[in-house]
Amino acid sequence: MSASEIREFFNRAAADEEHYPSTIDPRIYHVKLIVDHIGDVGGGRIADIGSGKGRFARIVKERNPPASVIAVDLAEAMLAHVPAGIHRIAASMTALPIATASCDAAYATESLEHAVDVPAAVAELARIVKRGGRIAIIDKNAAAWGRLETPVWERWFDRKELEKLLGRHCRRVRSQLISYWEDVEPDGLFLAWLAEK
Ligand SMILES: C[S@@+](CC[C@H](N)C(=O)[O-])C[C@H]1O[C@@H](n2cnc3c(N)ncnc32)[C@H](O)[C@@H]1O
Numbered sequence: 001m002s003a004s005e006i007r008e009f010f011n012r013a014a015a016d017e018e019h020y021p022s023t024i025d026p027r028i029y030h031v032k033l034i035v036d037h038i039g040d041v042g043g044g045r046i047a048d049i050g051s052g053k054g055r056f057a058r059i060v061k062e063r064n065p066p067a068s069v070i071a072v073d074l075a076e077a078m079l080a081h082v083p084a085g086i087h088r089i090a091a092s093m094t095a096l097p098i099a100t101a102s103c104d105a106a107y108a109t110e111s112l113e114h115a116v117d118v119p120a121a122v123a124e125l126a127r128i129v130k131r132g133g134r135i136a137i138i139d140k141n142a143a144a145w146g147r148l149e150t151p152v153w154e155r156w157f158d159r160k161e162l163e164k165l166l167g168r169h170c171r172r173v174r175s176q177l178i179s180y181w182e183d184v185e186p187d188g189l190f191l192a193w194l195a196e197k
Helices: 003-013 029-038 055-063 118-127 159-167
Strands: 045-049 068-073 087-090 103-109 129-140 172-178 190-196
Touching (some): 045 118, 055 068, 118 129, 159 172
Parallel strands (some): 045 068
Antiparallel strands (some): 129 190
């Protein structure tokens, strides 16, 4: 599958608000993990890579009003929904038009699974973050593959495999199974990788 075919898929998918929502309940644990891991960056920069409609970026910006939040996505139709006050960049996560070490934090939620060249996307995520900055990835667990319908190019991740990839660029990396609600036992579908460069 070429990048332009994947872009077209997501440009069309942007009309599907049910499966590609523009908002998320801030109480969902995925959101809490991202916000807590980023911490307070003051007037720094935070990049949401593969942002979709910016449902995470919206909350990250609310929690970090002085920060500059950048939403990067391959599909312009997704970016069209990103709220005002958040910068939008149409680009691939495997070649980010963002300066090296210019961000205090970067995260990718359910987007790395579409990257095709995953090592390149992880390297880019790490490249744009400053030393000491935070990186978070939330994505699906390879052990649960088959549980959902997926496009042909999509892939899910082994916990240790992605820890290892992040470890090429980061000083500290940890991962955990997560569920939507902090007090509900994870069912094995979602994993979070939290790193410090
Ligand atoms: C399942 S959606 C998740 C969106 C968002 N992170 C969220 O959690 O709502 C996947 C997003 O990744 C984007 N995407 C796919 N391949 C990409 C790539 N190579 N570079 C940047 N974005 C990409 C798609 O356009 C889509 O908006």
